[in-house]
Amino acid sequence: MTREQIVVGAADMIRRRGLNATSIREVAKHAGTPLGSTYHYFPGGKGQLATEAVRWAADTVSGLLAAKLRKGPVDGVRAFFALWRQIVTETEFRAGCPVLAVSVEDTTDGEALAAAAEAFRTWSAQLAESLREHGVAGDRADRLAALAVAAAEGAVAMCRAQRSVQPLDDVAAELAALLESAIGART
Amino acid sequence: MTREQIVVGAADMIRRRGLNATSIREVAKHAGTPLGSTYHYFPGGKGQLATEAVRWAADTVSGLLAAKLRKGPVDGVRAFFALWRQIVTETEFRAGCPVLAVSVEDTTDGEALAAAAEAFRTWSAQLAESLREHGVAGDRADRLAALAVAAAEGAVAMCRAQRSVQPLDDVAAELAALLESAIGART
Numbered sequence: 001m002t003r004e005q006i007v008v009g010a011a012d013m014i015r016r017r018g019l020n021a022t023s024i025r026e027v028a029k030h031a032g033t034p035l036g037s038t039y040h041y042f043p044g045g046k047g048q049l050a051t052e053a054v055r056w057a058a059d060t061v062s063g064l065l066a067a068k069l070r071k072g073p074v075d076g077v078r079a080f081f082a083l084w085r086q087i088v089t090e091t092e093f094r095a096g097c098p099v100l101a102v103s104v105e106d107t108t109d110g111e112a113l114a115a116a117a118e119a120f121r122t123w124s125a126q127l128a129e130s131l132r133e134h135g136v137a138g139d140r141a142d143r144l145a146a147l148a149v150a151a152a153e154g155a156v157a158m159c160r161a162q163r164s165v166q167p168l169d170d171v172a173a174e175l176a177a178l179l180e181s182a183i184g185a186r187t
Numbered sequence: 188m189t190r191e192q193i194v195v196g197a198a199d200m201i202r203r204r205g206l207n208a209t210s211i212r213e214v215a216k217h218a219g220t221p222l223g224s225t226y227h228y229f230p231g232g233k234g235q236l237a238t239e240a241v242r243w244a245a246d247t248v249s250g251l252l253a254a255k256l257r258k259g260p261v262d263g264v265r266a267f268f269a270l271w272r273q274i275v276t277e278t279e280f281r282a283g284c285p286v287l288a289v290s291v292e293d294t295t296d297g298e299a300l301a302a303a304a305e306a307f308r309t310w311s312a313q314l315a316e317s318l319r320e321h322g323v324a325g326d327r328a329d330r331l332a333a334l335a336v337a338a339a340e341g342a343v344a345m346c347r348a349q350r351s352v353q354p355l356d357d358v359a360a361e362l363a364a365l366l367e368s369a370i371g372a373r374t
Contacts, residue, residue, distance in 0.1 A: 014285075099348075103347050104291065170330040175334070
């Protein structure tokens with residue numbers, strides 16, 4: 001069990017239960033690691049582990065986005081939504097986004113919350129940059145990117161509550177059409 | 188301290204900290220009510236209180252939406268976003284949506300989760316109905332309504348993480364333009 005596997009396990013627990021219900025003790029148990037080793041890896045305790053879990057999720061999604069955006073913003077957004085769809089269906093609507101989870105608990109450690117803000121900013125900036133490369137004006141590219149990220153995050157929560165992928169599918173369809181239109185209008 | 192005030196207090200605690208970090212004991216303390224009285228009002232315990240808190244939030248938002256939708260879907264969506272903007276700014280980004288909060292914790296009581304699903308469905312249905320009344324085709328009205336609700340919920344989380352209202356403002360501007368265009372295209 002490596003350090004990274006503990007981080008991945010923490011991200012999984014956070015995206016399922018939320019941050020407050022995630023403890024170092026349970027992450028260690030889940031990972032089959034002695035509690036002492038876990039504290040050795042993460043001397044800053046739960047706040048440090050949560051921060052690294054958020055950063056790991058941010059980087060994973062960001063890497064996928066970067067790869068898919070090479071084919072353009074619509075492909076990128078479709079892949080972004082497909083990722084969340086896969087997560088909610090594979091886990092039978094029990095898991096969502098760990099970045100959102102730490103954002104909606106007022107008890108969140110400041111560093112973990114800053115990591116969440118950075119994740120949202122990075123994903124939005126990647127998408128906005130791709131839209132600009134495809135001719136969408138600067139301000140509008142930023143707004144459309146924020147809309148895509150916000151809509152995916154909200155739709156994941158709606159899917160979990162409704163035990164249905166319909167919200168993600170509906171939202172992805174409208175967004176793809178909107179981005180196609182925004183690109184078409186400028187090229 | 189009435190029964191309803193306990194429900195409102197629970198909704199406030201849930202939208203700030205999440206469901207897991209909300210306890211009957213703390214809700215009672217916050218409301219200045221003996222724990223025994225709280226259990227007298229809510230014999231089903233935390234699950235019942237959470238369910239009623241979600242329903243109270245659902246009804247409050249639904250009432251506001253119904254009133255604002257009388258002027259049309261764009262006014263309704265603007266008011267929906269203005270409500271969330273007010274909540275995050277008034278609480279200095281410490282509170283969001285209690286319906287989303289209970290949707291993203293896998294430990295959520297089944298009845299409370301069902302109430303959250305119902306809340307999302309109700310808000311979406313109200314908006315979709317208004318869009319249909321303004322000439323948007325049935326399926327598209329459903330998709331646009333889901334997009335508006337999902338985007339608002341996601342943007343609230345982004346605002347809390349980023350300590351900024353920019354995501355809500357960006358998303359609201361794009362959505363208003365999109366809905367205006369959808370209505371204009373059909374009438």
